[in-house]
Amino acid sequence: MSISDLRGIAPGWSRHITVPGTAATPPVTWHVLDNIADLNEPARGTLLAVHGNPTWSYLWRELLTVGARSGWRVVAVDQVGMGWSQRDGRVRRLADRVSELGALTDRMGLGGPVVTVGHDWGGVVSLGWATRHPDLLAGVILTNTAIHHDHQASTIPALLRLAGHPAIHRWATRSTRTFLRATLALAQRPLPEEVTRAYLAPYAKARDRHAIADFVADIPADPHHPSHEALTTIAAGTAALTVPALLLWGPRDPVFAERYLRDLRARLPQADVHRFEGAGHLLPEEADVAGTVVRWLAERLPATSTGATETGAGAPARHMAAAGSAAADGSADAARPRFRRLTAVLDERGRDAEPAVLALSRAGTETVTWQELATRVRHLALGLADLGVRPGQRVSLLITPGVDLTAALFACLRLGAVAVLADQGLGLRGMSRALRGAGPQWLIGVDRALTGARLLGWPGRRVGTGHTTPLHRALGARTGLADLIARGAGIEQHGGTLPAEPDPEDDAAILFTSGSTGPAKGVTYTHRRLAAMRDALATTYDLGPGSAFVVGFAPFALIGTALGSAAITPDMDVVAPATLTAAALADAVAASDATAVFTSPAALTNVLRTAADLTEAHRSALAGVELFLSAGAPIAPELLAQVGRIMPNASARTPYGMTEVLPLTDIDLTGLQAAAGDEAAGVAGAGGGSCVGHPVPGAQARIIPLDDAGAATGDATTAPGITGEVLVTAAHLKRTYDQLWATQAASADHAGWHRTGDVGHLDARGRLWIEGRLAHIIRTAGGVVTPVAIEHAAQQIRGVQRAAAVGVGPAGTQHVVVVLETDPQIDRHAGASPALATPGLTRIVRQAVRARCGLTVAAVLRVPELPTDVRHNTKVDRARLAQWAERALAGARMQAP
Secondary structure, three states: OOHHHOOOOOOOOEEEEEEOOOOOOOOEEEEEEEOHHHOOOOOOEEEEEEOOOOOOHHHHHHHHHHHHHOOEEEEEEEOOOOOOOOOOOOOOOHHHHHHHHHHHHHHHOOOOOEEEEEEOHHHHHHHHHHHHOOOOEEEEEEEOOOOOOOOOOOOOOHHHHHHHOOOOHHHHHHHOOHHHHHHHOOOOOOOOHHHHHHHHHHHOOHHHHHHHHHHHHOOOOOOOOOOHHHHHHHHHHHHOOOOOEEEEEOOOOOOOOHHHHHHHHHHOOOOEEEEOOOOOOOHHHHOOHHHHHHHHHHHHOOOOOOOOOOOOOHHHHHHHHHHHHHHHOOOOOOOOOOOOOOOHHHHHOOOOOOEEEEEEEOOEEEEEEHHHHHHHHHHHHHHHHHHOOOOOOEEEEEOOOOHHHHHHHHHHHHHOOEEEEOOHHHHHHHHHHHHHHHOOOEEEEOHHHHHHHHHHOOOOEEEEOOOOOHHHHHOOEEEEHHHHHHHHHHHHHOOOOOOOOOOOOOEEEEEEOOOOOOOOOEEEEEHHHHHHHHHHHHHHHOOOOOOEEEEOOOOHHHHHHHOOOEEEEOOOOOOOHHHOOHHHHHHHHHHHOOOEEEEOHHHHHHHHHOHHHOOHHHHHHHOOOOEEEEOOOOOOHHHHHHHHHHOOOOEEEEEEEEOOEEEEEEEEHHHHHHHHHHHHHOOOOOOOOEEEEEEOOOOEEEEEEEOOOOOEOOOOEOOOOOOEEEEEEOOOOOOEEOOEHHHHHHHOOEOOEEEEEEEEEEOOOOOEEEEEEHHHOEEEOOEEEOOHHHHHHHHOOOOEEEEEEEEEOOOOOEEEEEEEEEOOOOOOOOOOOOOEOOHHHHHHHHHHHHHHHOOOEEEEEEEOOOOEOOOOOOOEOHHHHHHHHHHHHOOOOOOOO
16 A cells, blocks of 8 residues: 555655765655645744654644645654654664654754644654754644653553563564554544554554564663653753643543643643543544644734634634624723632631531531631641642542531632532542543542542542541541641641732632533633622622521532621532432521522422421421522523422522523523513514523623524624524633633633523523523524424423423434423323334424424424433433434334433
8 A cells, every 4th residue: 555545645745855864874764744735825834743653644634634724834754664764674762763853854944933743752752853943943732642751650551561571572563563553442433444554554564663663662661761861851851841832632541641741731831731531542533633733823823924814713703803892891801890809708707606607417517607617727728738738739629518628628719729629410430530630739538539539540649538547548648637727726826827818810719510511621710700700699699798598509509608608508419409308408498597598400399399398397497588599500480480489488590600600690580480471472582492681790691693504603792582602701700621722712702701602592681591502403404493492392291391302313404303201100101112202292292392483393202311410410411312312213222311
């Protein structure tokens, strides 16, 4: 097979270049792929791409194509002895490869600006070139590589140890293609056969694989290895680089684990990072590396006087132009409000003997006063600082909401450490993914969390809760919170003081999304933005010192303390809201004379389900509630009204927002009823989704209209009745997504605005209506259809507990399918297929949807339970459900979706 036979390599890319020899070395002929012939104008710069072992320049074929369209020349080399470069049998060490690459670029006359791109051991070689050519270097890009290995802390990766073992090294790497095939098998999905053949093509015979064997042998497995000094020099030189850097990572890589990414981040603190969840070692084959690279180049190294266009920048620019004038007089660019730290409440109420935190459980009620909390936080902060926790370090808090979690969070905030909050509502797999991605230096957890950390390898030096026990020590915990508080008290007695307060723009916390639309994302908040979230809640709901509220929704369990309100956690699993019973809620209200309740729709549903257990004393306590909030997901007015009968004197409110900005809008039961009336009266824009109300003070919303294909591409608008992606801004908007540069770049429409991924519209009264998620729209032959209005129509039918509308078939010709979760007492007989609803129910659903939405439903299916996110138990996974429905309608053997 020749290079010209390989799909993805354009004619004219392939070149052979001979580098003259020296007195000590003979000439060397390199093979390179070079897209310079595809450029229509002078290049903006050159991407020097270096593959690892045992791949070749074919790895960068997409980058060559996309780079040319973006005005970048891409030179992808085959390292000598590999790919289609010369085989001469010489053993090359790391230093030799760096020197030879420099000789090649000299021979080519490669001028700046140059951005190096490296994968695997090509990353080390490319960095070696970068540190030797500072006058040409404009940036560095790395994918799954390592430039340092702590030999005392761990061994080199198992696959490399195995391949380098003397007993099998020659057989695995040279005599056979075992190492080569094993590397290709590291892709998380099987590579297409033609791609596998392309990677194998240059290595058909044993003599072709000499360099593969040498490369494995050249891995510095210990400090005495001949290449150890060169690797150490490159690592030190990398830490001195100040150019823009991009780290792209496949977390499921068994060769280069997270510790290597953490090392690179420490050496390149200026680097942007994007972790492609679900991808592994062969990242360019598993993720959009090429597209991410050119978008990053457009932002970090914009076009100069060459006049080259910036591919991918056009659409955001349109939104900026449209929204810019709105931002000029909005919160994004207005004068910042006075900053008041979250921890300020402890100074202000530090002498109060009133309850600050109450935690109810079967064992009783734990109560801590404001004075006790302030002292506990101060002493814990001193103890943590003495332990070695430093500003900017990440501290994972795996503690049940209550006194310990409140104290630990506020101690971290005071020290300037970044609190990582990944609750168990993400599930074990989701928590593992989140914690490994965040890479905390410290982990403070209950016994169950310490056990998980030990068994699953969660990062961070461990601290337990309470006093240190033998179990803590067995699980690797150095100490416990109670011991640290005692240590801090002693430090204070001897004149010890806390470090300076962190800067308002320093990162304060990383919160995780629910994972209902893909892997949970880390959302980074600064101290200023967290304080703005507190202020938005205080202003919107008139909360503050003197108030007390029951928290059945974890995100509010901590912000309430910052408000100066007493926070009460009921006897429930706060991260599993459906465990809240009516009696537990009433007991929590009675314990503190609480006047406010914060819950989620799932919690309210279970409260209603267990309301028959309420005693007269319970009902009397609940009658004292003045405000209840349902947050985390939209809620039906009917549900709010039912809960209102349990708390008859409370104002029923439901804020809308997301982990990235909460609250964003707000509406009460009266407002929901008014919106329903406006829908019936035909007010412009009213209807067609869930009304979530007006933006809260300081927040704004715009709509980016959908085009005919369902993409949000129009100019942002506030005109009523236009469906599109919801664009928002507020002072309490996140700073960024953690280690998700591409996700952040796609979501940041321009400074201070966030693309939510939700689809909705504004009505003539300025209220926002949510119609679903951008990823869940249905692309029919008649146009784009959003799911929420269809679901509302189906859910009005007796016996239907929940409904989901999905599209089945190719985009552009999809059919609407409604999937129901029904009352088990209704519709007992499934009909011909376990998935099909009865003919009678199908007919009623079709009639209801046509009457309300004017749409034809192709099929009605039913399931025992719709798939939802773990945390809220309300957000339906429509993408997963659509795949299930397609299989069901094709007659496949059915399982639960």
